[in-house]
Amino acid sequence: xxxxxxxxxxxxxxxxxxxxxxxxxxxxxxxxxxxxxxxxxxxxxxxxxxxxxxxxxxxxxxxxxxxxxxxxxxxxxxxxxxxxxxxxxxxxxxxxxxxxxxxxxxxxxxxxxxxxxxxxxxxxxxxxxxxxxxxxxxxxxxxxxxxxxxxxxxxxxxxxxxxxxxxxxxxxxxxxxxxxxxxxxxxxxxxxxxxxxxxxxxxxxxxxxxxxxxxxxxxxxxxxxxxxxxxxxxxxxxxxxxxxxxxxxxxxxxxxxxxxxxxxxxxxxxxxxxxxxxxxxxxxxxxxxxxxxxxxxxxxxxxxxxxxxxxxxxxxxxxxxxxxxxxxxxxxxxxxxxxxxxxxxxxxxxxxxxxx
Amino acid sequence: xxxxxxxxxxxxxxxxxxxxxxxxxxxxxxxxxxxxxxxxxxxxxxxxxxxxxxxxxxxxxxxxxxxxxxxxxxxxxxxxxxxxxxxxxxxxxxxxxxxxxxxxxxxxxxxx
Amino acid sequence: xxxxxxxxxxxxxxxxxxxxxxxxxxxxxxxxxxxxxxxxxxxxxxxxxxxxxxxxxxxxxxxxxxxxxxxxxxxxxxxxxxxxxxxxxxxxxxxxxxxxxxxxxxxxxxxxxxxxxxxxxxxxxxxxxxxxxxxxxxxxxxxxxxxxxxxxxxxxxxxxxxxxxxxxxxxxxxxxxxxxxxxxxxxxxxxxxxxxxxxxxxxxxxxxxxxxxxxxxxxxxxxxxxxxxxxxxxxxxxxxxxxxxxxxxxxxxxxxxxxxxxxxxxxxxxxxxxxxxxxxxxxxxxxxxxxxxxxxxxxxxxxxxxxxxxxxxxxxxxxxxxxxxxxxxxxxxxxxxxxxxxxxxxxxxxx
Numbered sequence: 001x002x003x004x005x006x007x008x009x010x011x012x013x014x015x016x017x018x019x020x021x022x023x024x025x026x027x028x029x030x031x032x033x034x035x036x037x038x039x040x041x042x043x044x045x046x047x048x049x050x051x052x053x054x055x056x057x058x059x060x061x062x063x064x065x066x067x068x069x070x071x072x073x074x075x076x077x078x079x080x081x082x083x084x085x086x087x088x089x090x091x092x093x094x095x096x097x098x099x100x101x102x103x104x105x106x107x108x109x110x111x112x113x114x115x116x117x118x119x120x121x122x123x124x125x126x127x128x129x130x131x132x133x134x135x136x137x138x139x140x141x142x143x144x145x146x147x148x149x150x151x152x153x154x155x156x157x158x159x160x161x162x163x164x165x166x167x168x169x170x171x172x173x174x175x176x177x178x179x180x181x182x183x184x185x186x187x188x189x190x191x192x193x194x195x196x197x198x199x200x201x202x203x204x205x206x207x208x209x210x211x212x213x214x215x216x217x218x219x220x221x222x223x224x225x226x227x228x229x230x231x232x233x234x235x236x237x238x239x240x241x242x243x244x245x246x247x248x249x250x251x252x253x254x255x256x257x258x259x260x261x262x263x264x265x266x267x268x269x270x271x272x273x274x275x276x277x278x279x280x281x282x283x284x285x286x287x288x289x290x291x292x293x294x295x296x297x298x299x300x301x302x303x304x305x306x307x308x309x310x311x312x313x314x315x316x317x318x319x320x321x322x323x324x325x326x327x328x329x330x331x332x333x334x335x336x337x338x339x340x341x342x343x344x345x346x347x348x349x350x351x352x353x354x355x356x
Numbered sequence: 357x358x359x360x361x362x363x364x365x366x367x368x369x370x371x372x373x374x375x376x377x378x379x380x381x382x383x384x385x386x387x388x389x390x391x392x393x394x395x396x397x398x399x400x401x402x403x404x405x406x407x408x409x410x411x412x413x414x415x416x417x418x419x420x421x422x423x424x425x426x427x428x429x430x431x432x433x434x435x436x437x438x439x440x441x442x443x444x445x446x447x448x449x450x451x452x453x454x455x456x457x458x459x460x461x462x463x464x465x466x467x468x
Numbered sequence: 469x470x471x472x473x474x475x476x477x478x479x480x481x482x483x484x485x486x487x488x489x490x491x492x493x494x495x496x497x498x499x500x501x502x503x504x505x506x507x508x509x510x511x512x513x514x515x516x517x518x519x520x521x522x523x524x525x526x527x528x529x530x531x532x533x534x535x536x537x538x539x540x541x542x543x544x545x546x547x548x549x550x551x552x553x554x555x556x557x558x559x560x561x562x563x564x565x566x567x568x569x570x571x572x573x574x575x576x577x578x579x580x581x582x583x584x585x586x587x588x589x590x591x592x593x594x595x596x597x598x599x600x601x602x603x604x605x606x607x608x609x610x611x612x613x614x615x616x617x618x619x620x621x622x623x624x625x626x627x628x629x630x631x632x633x634x635x636x637x638x639x640x641x642x643x644x645x646x647x648x649x650x651x652x653x654x655x656x657x658x659x660x661x662x663x664x665x666x667x668x669x670x671x672x673x674x675x676x677x678x679x680x681x682x683x684x685x686x687x688x689x690x691x692x693x694x695x696x697x698x699x700x701x702x703x704x705x706x707x708x709x710x711x712x713x714x715x716x717x718x719x720x721x722x723x724x725x726x727x728x729x730x731x732x733x734x735x736x737x738x739x740x741x742x743x744x745x746x747x748x749x750x751x752x753x754x755x756x757x758x759x760x761x762x763x764x765x766x767x768x769x770x771x772x773x774x775x776x777x778x779x780x781x782x783x784x785x786x787x788x789x790x791x792x793x794x795x796x797x798x799x800x801x802x803x804x805x806x807x808x809x810x811x812x813x814x815x816x817x818x819x
Contacts, residue, residue, distance in 0.1 A: 001701050005581065005590035196584035196698075216700035216708045219585075236362035243364060251703060277358040351358075370713060372663075372722035384688075391685045395693070395715050418716050421690060447681075 001214060006197050013184075013194035017151045018095035018141035022053045023088040027100030028061040030294075033266040036311025038099050040300035041145050048159055048303055049152055053097065056087045064102035068226035078110055078120070079127045086134035096139035097148055101261035104144045105182025108190050111138065144183060146260035146295045150192055150200045153207035161304030164210030166255075167327035172211035173255040176290070177201035178245075178268065180261025181221050201258050204295060208302050210258075217248035223271075224263030242271045246283045249290070256322050257292040265292045269316045276352035287354035289317030301328060308334050313344075318355040332356070375423025378468040379461045383420060386460075387453040393417045399441035399451055405434045413441055413451055416458060425465065432458045469494045470803040473556055473566035475544055475742065478506020479528060479785055480777025481572035483792035486531040488570075491800055496537040496564055498544055498556070504529060506574050512604035514785060515641075515648040516675040524785065547745040553772060554746075567806070568772045568799050569746065571756065572792075575733035575778040578627025578635065586626070586729060591701040593617075594727045596626075597642070600649055609656055613705055616657055617725035621709060622646045623696045624666040628732030637753045639732030640782040643670045646730045647683050654687040662689045663722070665696055665711050673784060694720065699727060733782045746773050755781045766795040774799055 022045070026038055045051045063080050066072035072080075088096055098104040114121035128134055149156065164173040179198045184191025193199025196219070202212050223241025228234050245268070249257075259265040272289035276282050284290045292315065293301070300310045301323075307330045312319045323330055338344040349355060383390050393414070400412035411434045419427040432455060441451040461468060470493050474481045477499030489495045503509065505528070511521035532538070539558070546557040553567040580588035580596050588594045592612035595603075603609050611617050624646055628639040643666065650662045664683075669691065671677040683689040694711040702708055706723045713720045735754030743750065748768045749757040756775045759767035766774050776795040777788045 001592065001705075002590050005587075008581070008589070009584055194584065197590070214701065216702055218700070219698060232361050234362070235360070236365050239362065240365040240367070244367070274360060275364075278360065278364060280357075368718060370716070370718050370720040372720060388685070391688065392681065394681075394684075394691075415716065418713070422692075422713065422716065422720070424716075 006199075009197055010193045010199045013189060013192065013199070015143075015147070015190060015192055016141060017143045017147045017192075018097075019151070020051050020095075021093060022051070022095045022097035022143075022148070023091055023093035023139075024053050024055050024097045024145075025059055025062070025084055025099060025103065026055070027103065027262045029065070029266075030099060030262045033262060033314075034294055034297065034311055035314060036300075036309065037294045037296045040296040040305065040310055041099065041149075043305070044149070044156070044296065044299055044303065049155060054091055054093065056091060059084055059087055062100070062103040062106050064100070064106045065226055065230075067106065068102070069230060070227065075124070075127070077106065078113075078124045079131065081107060081110055082124050082128040082136055083132060083134060085139065086128065086132070086136035088139060089135070089137045094137070094140040096142045097145055098142065099145050099262075101144065101180030101183050102263070104142070104190075105180075105186055107142055108187050111142075112187065114138075144200075144260065146183075146200050146204070147192055149295055149299055150203050153204045156204075156299050156303065157207040157209075160208060160302040162302050162326050162328050164205060164208045164298075164302065164326065166325050168325075172209055173322070173325065174213050174253060175205045175210040176213050176215065176218075176249050176252070176254040176257045177205060178218075178222060178257055178259045178261075178264050180259070180264055183260060201260055201295060204299065205258055208298070213249065213252045213254055215249045215252050217245050220245050220248070222261075222264040222267050224261075224267050229267070238267065239271055239274060242267055243275060246272070246275070246290075250283050253285075254290055255325065256298075257290055258295065258298055259292060260295050265294050268292045273316045273350050273353050276350060280352055282353055284317070285321075287352070288321060289353050291315065291317045291319045291322050293319075301326075306330065306334075308337070309339070316347075316350075316355075317353070320356045370422050370424060372422065376425070377421075377423045379420050379423070379425055379458070379465075382461050382468050383454060383457040386457045387450055389449045390417060390420070390454045390457075392447040392449045394447060396446065398444045398446060399449075402440050402444050404438050404440060405436055409434050411435060413455065417454065420458065420461075425462075428458060429462055432462055435459075470567045471496070471553075471565065472568045472570055472799060472803075473498060473554065473564060474570045474572050475739075476506070476572035476574055476777075476779075477501075477504035477538065477540075478572060478574045478777065479508055479788045480574065480779075480792050481506075481570070482528040482532045483789050484570055484572060484776050484795055485536045486528075487793055487796040488799060489532075489535045491796060493800075493803070494537075495535070496539060496566065497532070498539050498542045498558065500541070500543050502541050504532070504538065504540070507577070508785075510598055510601060512601045513648070513652065515644045516673065516679045518648060518652070544742055547742055549746065549770075549772070567803055568774065570795065570799065571739070571742070571748070571768070571773065571775045571779050572777050573736050573739045573742075573779050575782065576736040576738070578633065578639075578731045578734050580626055580729045580731050582633055583626060583630075583729075585698040586623070586696060586727075587699045587701065587707070588729060591699065591707055591727075592705050593701075593707050593725060594699060594729065596729045596731045597622075597645055597649060598731065600653075600728050604649075604652060609653065611705070611725050615725065617660065618657070619661050619663075619706075619722070619724050620650075620653060620726045620728065621663045621665060621707075621722070621724040622650060622728045622730060623709075624664065624669075624730050625695065626729040626731050627734065629667065635732060635734050635753075637755075637781070638670060639734075640670065640672070641784055642730040642732055643668075644673065644676045644679065646728075647671075647676075647679050647689075649728065650689045651679070651683050651687055654683075654689060662687070663724075664689060664691045665694055665709075666691060667693070667695050673786075692720065733778055736779070739779075746770055748773055748775075753781075755779065764798065766791065766798045772802065774802075
């Protein structure tokens, strides 16, 4: 593999990422899937990097899941998105920071549609005005939250307490990066590094000392889909898709999977349990799984945040082995204590997948 | 093992690294004109069996070439050896012989 | 003596120069490289008869030796049209004049790294047909790890019939080039397995179809109809490819020791300045517009400016030679009639 060839391509896909003063919009599912992730993004941005990030609790889902499941019509989706933009405009912000890849893709798609069809934009503005009395400006800059951490990867690495390195051997951790499909596959120029060899997570992981594994099914979708997992009987279709990825990455013995989408880490984490129970198959060492992290979780971990504050106890695949490898200090007794010190309950142990 | 209410699905991809081309080699040894086929489909368009079933010599030759053995197991015995395809083939493939040796390959698969 | 400036000293330029010179014209060939012959210099053997490219090149160069002003390492900076013909400003502050200009600037090879998903320039064992031709020339066919490749795939239409890559046209010569190269490989590595991945096989030329059948029957080369969607590098540096077998309507994957990309011809972007100066028009595909593609294929939209070879679209060597001979006649007619037409114009003035 000639890395220079990739660097040449990466240079062609450099997007503009605003430096400060962001209006942040959350994902509707990440807060339940990985409850600590978005909070970590805000902490890193505000406390570690000293940036100005605002939110408005009145913002809603972008309707992405509904849209992609044919439940919400596009015009409704556009009007909801227009409302989000109005909240940003009212707050006096121009830079839009998006937590979710589905949303990010949807915003990109809608803005591209309006560019080609200004009459649709006009109609949506009328819809919004009529429904809510609001008006909006199109953001000057739209960045996915992983773009922003990518932009500040050197600063994060400088402040990092831990590196993505095996503390005993000094060897870099082997990292599989998985980019959400709607990050750059629809609009390659909207993603750092393009669609074929995205650089956004590679850059972050390498800055933190990790080594990226390029495995054959790297571009394969995680299988999340939308309508494809909502109905239970269809889930085998999603699961089979994810299994292709695990089978392909397994020989490379990855230490962890790094993601930037709401669906990918969730499915890649939970499906390892399901595949274990169905097939008796696990993908990590000694019956463990391959831990899956979001970009904020991994950045926060390196910056020295407590693993249980980050929310790593909500992961199906147990993160402890990789934490020990990195030399992260943690108290196992506090794993299932909430922020208030009270027990949050303990999950049942799987029969096949080894967890701690 | 837990019953989740859904299950893993088989991959329908042709895997050329796993597939075995023993059938192709066997048929080629007995009827070399199988290699003349250029997949034009003239044989299949006039096939008397194709009106009522999925038989297509064009597809069966491709399946043999890709090592998709299971795909031809039943189909190949649908042929009535009427010989229309023999007249039709523009490259002069001995289609009757090809089908005969395909059948033999299926019957003797374990000996190939 | 009427003079002609030929821009480009490849197959088309050399052959046209020889014939125009023999007809008694003063001919200057302007070639930007340090030797004539163009892309033929990069080639080992020609289809369909596998004749050494060097042999054809030597013959072309030999014929073009006498009476031709060959200007190597020379670039046209600027061209002006005047009443008498053309004034060409060259690099190093040189200037020549000509009564007619012949554009023989050829084609550009598609840059395979533009098909990012194929991994050219990234994966060690992905090469182009040009790289393979040069490997034939050196006589060494090995993978990046120095092993003899046993499983080899060829991808047709790389940068051809690809609107997203900017080339909607068929490059015409790649299908037969691929078949020729596959046979050459099979002869050099008899125990290798070779797979051709194509959209359509366009065996348009004489003896091409026979070569295709020879590849199937004699060499057992497999032809799989489908276009590469993506390639990956495996841990052992082999290349995994994903294709739809469109005749079986099923996705297919396989690992290859070597993947060869049959890169196509595309219009040369390097001549845009010259075309602009001369006000010569291009077609939508980027190749030059022919005044009449059936009857006067060598004429451009500008009187006195002619085009030959692949500047008007992909051609084989044989077609280029025929084209070069045809253009000489077109130019000769133009230069002979120029005087006559002036007289005619004056006559019409008095009627």
